Amino acid sequence: xxSFLLFAATVVSYFGLSLGYKPFLxxxxxxxxxxxxxxxxxxxxAEQENFIRFYSQLANLEKVLNNHVVSSALFPFxxxxxxxxxxxxxxxxxxxxxxxxxxxxxxxxxxxxxxxxAFTQAKEVERFLINxxxxxxxxxxxxVSLFLAPQVLR
Amino acid sequence: MKASTKRIFSLxxxxxxxxxTLAVYASLIRPEYxxxxxxxxxxxxxxxxxxxxxxxxxQVQDLIAQYQGAAQLxxxxxxxxxxxxxxxxxxxxxxxxxxxNGQSTQAFGLxxxxxxxxxxxxxxxxxxxxxxLNFRLLGNYGGFKGFLKALETNVRVMDLAGLKMEQxxxxxxxxxxxxxxxxxxxxxx
Numbered sequence: 190x191x192s193f194l195l196f197a198a199t200v201v202s203y204f205g206l207s208l209g210y211k212p213f214l215x216x217x218x219x220x221x222x223x224x225x226x227x228x229x230x231x232x233x234x235a236e237q238e239n240f241i242r243f244y245s246q247l248a249n250l251e252k253v254l255n256n257h258v259v260s261s262a263l264f265p266f267x268x269x270x271x272x273x274x275x276x277x278x279x280x281x282x283x284x285x286x287x288x289x290x291x292x293x294x295x296x297x298x299x300x301x302x303x304x305x306x307a308f309t310q311a312k313e314v315e316r317f318l319i320n321x322x323x324x325x326x327x328x329x330x331x332x333v334s335l336f337l338a339p340q341v342l343r
Numbered sequence: 344m345k346a347s348t349k350r351i352f353s354l355x356x357x358x359x360x361x362x363x364t365l366a367v368y369a370s371l372i373r374p375e376y377x378x379x380x381x382x383x384x385x386x387x388x389x390x391x392x393x394x395x396x397x398x399x400x401x402q403v404q405d406l407i408a409q410y411q412g413a414a415q416l417x418x419x420x421x422x423x424x425x426x427x428x429x430x431x432x433x434x435x436x437x438x439x440x441x442x443x444n445g446q447s448t449q450a451f452g453l454x455x456x457x458x459x460x461x462x463x464x465x466x467x468x469x470x471x472x473x474x475x476l477n478f479r480l481l482g483n484y485g486g487f488k489g490f491l492k493a494l495e496t497n498v499r500v501m502d503l504a505g506l507k508m509e510q511x512x513x514x515x516x517x518x519x520x521x522x523x524x525x526x527x528x529x530x531x532x
Contacts, residue, residue: 192360199367206375214382221389228396232403238467240407242426243417245461245469246530250424252471253500253528260503261492264484280508 446482
């Protein structure tokens with residue numbers, strides 16, 4: 190009797206699984222999928238697109254503003270740090286290299302030395318190179334490259 | 344039939360039923376149970392996904408509602424970083440700033456640089472396009488300082504990439520040529 194009951198229970202279990210529980214689970218899964226699809230449609234595509242564009246603009250603008258170059262600081266720096274007996278003929282500036290090359294004229298080498306000392310003291314200048322200097326028509330023509338500290342352009 | 348023979352048949356019947364039970368279990372129930380276990384796993388994952396999606400959608404709807412209330416902000420941001428090149432307005436803005444500061448535009452050119460990847464990791468995020476302007480101005484020193492100040496505070500973001508300044512008139516004359524390289528930006532499509 191016991192073995193018959195065991196066999197019957199096994200057969201009933203099989204049919205319960207294959208005809209009852211499995212279709213029930215499949216229906217549940219289909220229902221969840223339908224709900225997920227409904228959720229995705231809850232936000233219209235045009236709104237999603239607009240929102241992503243706006244969000245991208247904010248992220249890109251933050252990046253651009255973090256690297257924004259404040260170039261107008263160059264001239265006050267030069268005015269503060271240029272000897273009155275020196276004038277410049279050419280100014281060449283590269284923001285990516287933070288390099289400012291000046292072609293100038295000094296009254297004599299003493300004045301040029303004072304100018305270079307002023308660049309040495311200036312906190313805006315990380316380092317500088319004197320590319321050339323020569324006596325011409327009684328004055329000193331020179332070219333100097335200044336490498337500026339990053340905060341000068343921020 | 345003898346009682347012993349009956350018992351033997353009974354034992355054989357029990358053994359046959361046990362064998363049949365094992366056969367049903369091994370060949371039908373076990374494979375079916377494995378399928379059911381998989382389906383339960385799938386259902387659990389779908390339920391979790393649905394809950395997460397529900398939370399995300401609620402947050403997105405909240406954000407979109409806030410964003411729709413910030414239309415003014417979006418307009419301002421689009422002036423600083425347009426969603427297209429808007430090259431005509433660049434020329435107008437630079438020229439207007441130059442004129443307002445007593446500088447005359449001698450030459451103007453524009454090149455599109457490579458688009459930089461999106462700043463955000465969010466899916467669908469747009470890249471950052473750069474337009475490089477090359478132009479030449481003529482004017483006095485004080486006016487040019489005003490031009491640079493106005494350029495760097497212009498509503499459309501512009502960065503000075505390079506500048507070459509040379510004497511344009513006599514040595515003591517306050518008149519210079521300025522060759523400028525300026526970068527401005529837009530959001531790529």
